[in-house]
Amino acid sequence: MKATIVTIGDEILIGQITDTNSGFIAKALDRIGIETIEMLSISDDKNHILQTLSRLQNTVDFVLLTGGLGPTKDDITKKTFCDYFEDELIVNQDVEKHVVALIERVMNRPASQVNKDQALVPSKCIVLHNEVGTAPGMWIKKENTVYVSLPGVPYEMKYLVENQLIPKIVQEYKRPYIMHKTILTYGQGESVVAERIEAWENALPAFIKLAYLPAPGRVRLRLTARGADKEILEAAIQENVNSVTEIIKDIIVGFDDDETLEVVLGSLLAKHNKTIATAESCTGGKIAQVLTAAAGASKYFKGGVVTYDTQAKIDVLGVSKQDIETHSVVSKEVVSAMASSVRVIMKTDYAIATTGNAGPLKGDSDVEIGTVFVAIATPSEIIVEEFNFGQPREKVIDRAVIKSLELMYKEILKIV
Incomplete structure (x- = not known):
């Protein structure tokens, strides 16, 4: 079975917001054997919506639409549905009761007529009850295609997909x-x-x-x-x-989508009761950010410092001024000192340190732009590698983070 996902909203097309709904819906459909073959973003325009509905008719089994179901005049999906399905809006009593109760409970005020109008739905549709919002989902089948309209608000859409849409599809359709x-x-x-x-x-x-x-x-x-x-x-x-x-x-x-390198690394550190710290210059704290994004990171990550400025490396980490003047702030000697120092300061088993010229301009070093030194301090030694990641700046930083994690992963594997 095949599906197309359509997001409705000018705010997506002008880049004001990013569409995250389509990815969530596609994953949910994939889990029950429905293949998403197309994702579209279209404007809040009646003719454009009608053209899209018509083009998709009988080409896929499901058309899932999000957006355009709010209480204001620019939300036109319901009225456009009526035009396409030759239908009319009627008041759904169950939805109206829910809307009134929700507004009174959450907003602590009487529901306005605009709020109550959320209960207007095409007479031919099957209502998907929205427990967490006022806009109901709508399910209408025409010939060989089921059209489902969902709110654009992400948490409302997710509720309806998980609690209404997916159970209904599973109950009514045999899928591969x-x-x-x-x-x-x-x-x-x-x-x-x-x-x-x-x-x-x-x-x-x-x-x-x-x-x-x-x-x-x-x-x-x-x-x-x-x-x-x-x-x-x-x-x-x-x-x-x-x-x-x-x-x-x-x-x-x-072997899993959630098993990123940083997650696997963190799991190994936690499993073996090992700790880690970071001292970053050109990566600007991004290694620490990546490591701490994983749940349970407090078991192994003790802290990090961002000594972006040359003087900060001297004042905070105790890097030798003579080493900096002799070898450059972007050098094997400096990054080794950074890793060794932060490991002692944070009292950890391991430490990662970075220094480099990410560009586009050179800082306090004359080394080639794109050059990065990464150091791993272990209980017994310090390993340093030099890289040149070229340009642009974002590429240099991202690759430096990845290489740092790779080097750390190789070290932790030695104790597994």
Whole structure:
């Protein structure tokens, strides 16, 4: 079964807000075997909405729309639905009671007529009850396509998808199985990984597809299997994961979408009761931000300092002024001192330090723009590596963060 997701709103098209609803809906549909083949963003224009509804008629099983269901005059989805389905708006008594009660309870005032008008719905629709808001969802089938209109407010949309839409689809439709398995690799680019697994990829059965999802410093390999027999799909996916693992086990760090390098690293630190700190210059605290974004990071992350200025490295971390003058603030010697010092200050087992010229202008060092030094301080030694990530500035910073985590991951593996 196939679906198209449509977001309605000029605020999306002019870049005022970012559409996050489509991704949430697509994931929810994927979990129950429905393939999203298209995502659209369209304007709050009656003719444009009508054209979109007409174009999608009988081309997909489901059209999921979000937005345009508010109480103000610029919210036109319900009226446009009536035009398309040759219908009229009627008051749904259950929705009206809910709206009045919600406004009185939450706003502590009587519901206005504008609020009550949220209970107006096309007479042909099946109402999807919105417990957490005033705009109901609407389900209307025309020929071979089900049209579902949902509020654009994310928490209301999520409630309706999880509690109304998905249960209704599961109850009424038989669907194929769609299964995914993600393999997270690090340290090698997409082309290198593809070359290493070419023979394995060519031998995949026809019902399993492989997608490469590259990002700076890492590549996700996503296996997707579709079919009617869940057990066959599960067995085939696992068999192929096992076989490719033997080929590239040296660069695999996880097997799940949520198993990012920083999450895996944090889990290993917590498991072995090890702690870490950071001293950052060119990365501006981003390594600490990434590490602390994981739940439970307080078990292993003790703290970090951002000594962006040269004098701050001297005053806060005690880096030798002579080393800076002799070797440059962007150097092996300085980054080693930063890592060693923050490890002592924070009383941790490990530390990560960075210094570099991210650009576009040179700072207090004459080294080439894009140059970054990363140091890992362990209980027994300090490992330093030099990189040149080129430009632009954002690329330099992102790659420096990834490489720092990779180097730390390699060190923690030595105690596993």
